[in-house]
Amino acid sequence: MTTVFDRELGELKEKILRMGAMVETAIRDAVASLVERNSELARKVIENDHKINALDVEIDEECIRLLAIRQPRAGDLRFITTAMKITTDLERMGDLAEDIAERAIELNEEPILKPYIDIPRMTEIARGMAKDALDALVKGDTKLAMDVIKRDDEVDLLNVQVFNELLFFMIQDPHTVSRAARITYISKYIERIADHATNIAEMVVYLVEGKIIRHMEKPEG
């Protein structure tokens, strides 16, 4: 038998997934606006961020309401408090997409420094991590969550690679400095998006297994 509370929890999960899809789109469009030199698209990302923020507030208020009215216990209580933390991460990922879009607009006004290869690769990994972390939350799938956490290393490595390559440009030709610095920022923003996805995945593992994975040491290598 499905209770009103079950339906409300189902709607909460749907809203979180919807917020996640909006964040994913913002990330994809922000990087596309850079790669395709489409500042119109970048401005759209910036304009749309308030929708992500509005959904964050809406989910937060809904969680508070459920805590007050339904007085949930055990698993449901933990799910709701985790949801409140997760949407904070999602909201910050949306802000980072906006930051990428802002740097893209600046970069699109100058000649292209080099074709973007690693940045789109990093972005695809980070977006996949965000998507899978939320799927893991909704399905309670710790295996998927652990897989998200593992992928964070790839993004970190690509970020270092991008940084070193751009440093080389800056050293060779000081005229490239302002552009190269902006691209290193974008790379760092994507790395932070992946970090937020990792945080979400760690919270999912904790939620399901009661293990505080976010405080465990990373294996070497």
Place this chain on the structure above:
Amino acid sequence: MTTVFDRELGELKEKILRMGAMVETAIRDAVASLVERNSELARKVIENDHKINALDVEIDEECIRLLAIRQPRAGDLRFITTAMKITTDLERMGDLAEDIAERAIELNEEPILKPYIDIPRMTEIARGMAKDALDALVKGDTKLAMDVIKRDDEVDLLNVQVFNELLFFMIQDPHTVSRAARITYISKYIERIADHATNIAEMVVYLVEGKIIRHMEKPEG
């Protein structure tokens, strides 16, 4: 009359302040280990991070327990859910202090590039922001919280200044690149610590005034 729940809430506030003090010490020691070239101190920061993490888990569990047993309403309910989010920010600030300590150990093994001037200044501002954000939380002082939010711009400016100065070093002499890059990372870590303090301050304003300040546009300039 003081109820058991009042006492529990008081203890929760105390624990949050204790966690804040530990994070502040970690930030101060991490930067001191760089400025004073004291890698022993840096290793202490890294070793002690697990204590911050343990307190994060303890506070989280206490919040869950209070939500389940006391079934708080209105202001208390909001305070507890906000506390859970705030300790997540504090925990990440502790991680950033650990990141600073790691870079300090690496830098301390090489000749000094230049005296550190802006980094300690940024750190003092960021530490003060963290302290005041938590004081604002405990006292419900939105004026103090708004003041914390304003100070974030100073840290952002100093970070850009540090970045530009180090870029100049890298361009002049490629031998400085690996050291200069590490210092830019430290500067970025401190900037992110200030961002977390700002997040906390914004949550305090929301808690007290019900205003979603974190989604308001920043004034120009």
